[in-house]
Amino acid sequence: MQINIDIGKTLRSGSRTFELRAQLTSSSQRIVIYGPSGAGKSLLLKAVAGLSTPDRGHIEVAGRRLFDSGGGIDVPAQRRQLAYLFQDYALFPHLNVRQNIAFGLRRGWRNPLARVDGEAVRYWLQAFELEHVAHQLPHQLSGGQRQRVALARALAPEPQALLLDEPFAALDPGLRQRMRAELDALQRRLGIPMILITHDPEDVRAFGEHVLRMENGSMAEIKDLDLVERNEA
Numbered sequence: 001m002q003i004n005i006d007i008g009k010t011l012r013s014g015s016r017t018f019e020l021r022a023q024l025t026s027s028s029q030r031i032v033i034y035g036p037s038g039a040g041k042s043l044l045l046k047a048v049a050g051l052s053t054p055d056r057g058h059i060e061v062a063g064r065r066l067f068d069s070g071g072g073i074d075v076p077a078q079r080r081q082l083a084y085l086f087q088d089y090a091l092f093p094h095l096n097v098r099q100n101i102a103f104g105l106r107r108g109w110r111n112p113l114a115r116v117d118g119e120a121v122r123y124w125l126q127a128f129e130l131e132h133v134a135h136q137l138p139h140q141l142s143g144g145q146r147q148r149v150a151l152a153r154a155l156a157p158e159p160q161a162l163l164l165d166e167p168f169a170a171l172d173p174g175l176r177q178r179m180r181a182e183l184d185a186l187q188r189r190l191g192i193p194m195i196l197i198t199h200d201p202e203d204v205r206a207f208g209e210h211v212l213r214m215e216n217g218s219m220a221e222i223k224d225l226d227l228v229e230r231n232e233a
Ligand SMILES: Nc1ncnc2c1ncn2[C@@H]1O[C@H](COP(=O)(O)OP(=O)(O)OP(=O)(O)O)[C@@H](O)[C@H]1O
Pocket: 011, 012, 013, 016, 017, 018, 035, 036, 037, 038, 039, 040, 041, 042, 043, 044, 199
């Protein structure tokens, strides 16, 4: 996937100012943005998703201009065809697994319990081995199952790219290893491009094809992954 980003955003609260200046040009399927907490990674990912508006610049994904301050373009989040996986997965607590996955497939947003394409929901339940918990609510699931539901919900509408915000942070270490392997295999199988943000060097090792370091709102290319291990975020 070709991605081209050059954006700026200034955030102010009291006397504190945070400057995001993000530039990224890549044709990699696996982009990892690595950096310490507060570096601006989530701000960048939200700007790509259309959940936050930059002050200036442009964002282009797979040949589509999603944002361009000069040209007055700002495609709404729901029309960007990008899936955003939140750190805490943001599942709907009152909807069961099946309904959570189906939510991503509905056209109308008014009635979450409306019938949807049963075939597609069945496919994702099966692909993520969630059939036996299809009628359970999110709080009745394990951490790994919750992550699978969130991934299934994100992938069901067949997005052009997957945006992942610290996807393993909420999992305990054993499960983290397993889910990393699962996401790795899934990404390769589907061939879906992804941008993953993290402060964990293990994620960089597992997914980093094109790696950038973010610090204080600015980005720099990392060519030598050994530097990540020596210089942990
Ligand atoms: N209104 C604001 N005024 C000033 N600074 C702000 C404002 N809102 C957010 N920030 C700053 O923006 C920076 C970037 O936050 P962001 O959530 O993108 O960081 P991050 O790298 O994703 O960190 P984490 O991994 O902890 O989520 C932070 O340092 C935060 O303090």
